[in-house]
Amino acid sequence: MGATLEPTPSPTSKLLTLPTILTICRVAAIPLLVSTFYVDRWWGPTVTTAIFVSAAITDWLDGYLARKMKLGTPFGAFLDPVADKLMVAATLILLCTKSLEAGIFGQAPWLLTVPAIAIIGREITMSAVREWAASQDKKLLEAVAVNNLGKWKTATQMTSLTIILAARDSSLVGTGSLVAFGVILLYISAWLAVWSLFVYMRKIWKVLLR
Numbered sequence: 001m002g003a004t005l006e007p008t009p010s011p012t013s014k015l016l017t018l019p020t021i022l023t024i025c026r027v028a029a030i031p032l033l034v035s036t037f038y039v040d041r042w043w044g045p046t047v048t049t050a051i052f053v054s055a056a057i058t059d060w061l062d063g064y065l066a067r068k069m070k071l072g073t074p075f076g077a078f079l080d081p082v083a084d085k086l087m088v089a090a091t092l093i094l095l096c097t098k099s100l101e102a103g104i105f106g107q108a109p110w111l112l113t114v115p116a117i118a119i120i121g122r123e124i125t126m127s128a129v130r131e132w133a134a135s136q137d138k139k140l141l142e143a144v145a146v147n148n149l150g151k152w153k154t155a156t157q158m159t160s161l162t163i164i165l166a167a168r169d170s171s172l173v174g175t176g177s178l179v180a181f182g183v184i185l186l187y188i189s190a191w192l193a194v195w196s197l198f199v200y201m202r203k204i205w206k207v208l209l210r
Contacts, residue, residue: 018069019062020076026055026083030090037094045168052165055087056158084154085123091161092116100164100179111183112164115190119157122193129200139210143203153192160185 029051036048062080066072096112126144133140163182167175 015073015075017066017071017073017076019066019071020073020079022058022062022065023076023079023083026058026087027079029055030086033087033090034094042169042171045165048168049162049165052087052091053162055083056162059084081127085127088157088161089120089123091165092119095161095164098168100168112186115186118190119193122197125197126200129204133204139207140204143207144200147196147199149192149196149199153189153196156185156189156192160189 033048033051033055036044036051038044039047059080062076066076092112093116096116099109100112130141130144133144160182163185164179166172167178167182169175172178
């Protein structure tokens with residue numbers, strides 16, 4: 001008798017898997033991030049930064065576990081980008097409410113507002129575009145699939161926000177220069193966000209003209 005073939009593992013149909021739980025924890029951490037941001041104690045900036053960094057790590061971890069352990073679910077696939085956008089948007093809005101000494105840039109009130117509007121506006125637009133593409137056909141949905149440009153945008157975004165959050169700690173030396181570096185990275189991230197939106201739109205336009 002021949003050997004019995006093992007069935008190929010497929011994504012689980014369970015609603016709550018480990019990656020999805022990690023994603024839910026990221027969403028649940030947002031109120032905690034907001035609370036610690038306004039704590040006027042020495043540990044406030046440290047805890048706020050730690051929460052943000054933990055969220056960034058679990059963002060990578062839940063995706064890795066979902067692929068490695070075949071634990072991906074439709075609910076997890078939906079919630080993961082939502083959690084990322086909520087965390088980033090909340091952090092950007094929080095930073096815009098408090099002025100920072102940004103070294104060579106001084107304390108210009110619009111310094112963080114401009115990239116914040118660009119990044120949040122891009123995310124809202126892309127969410128609407130992807131929802132529309134999903135209701136059309138497969139070619140349009142493939143046109144708005146995440147690409148390397150989007151990954152670079154996310155990486156610079158997370159790095160810049162981590163630096164700016166950490167630089168709020170007055171006990172650190174050279175915080176002005178640190179914030180300035182973080183702001184430069186944030187503007188690069190905003191440029192990548194807008195440029196990636198343009199790239200997606202160009203792909204959609206090509207599909208529609210076929």
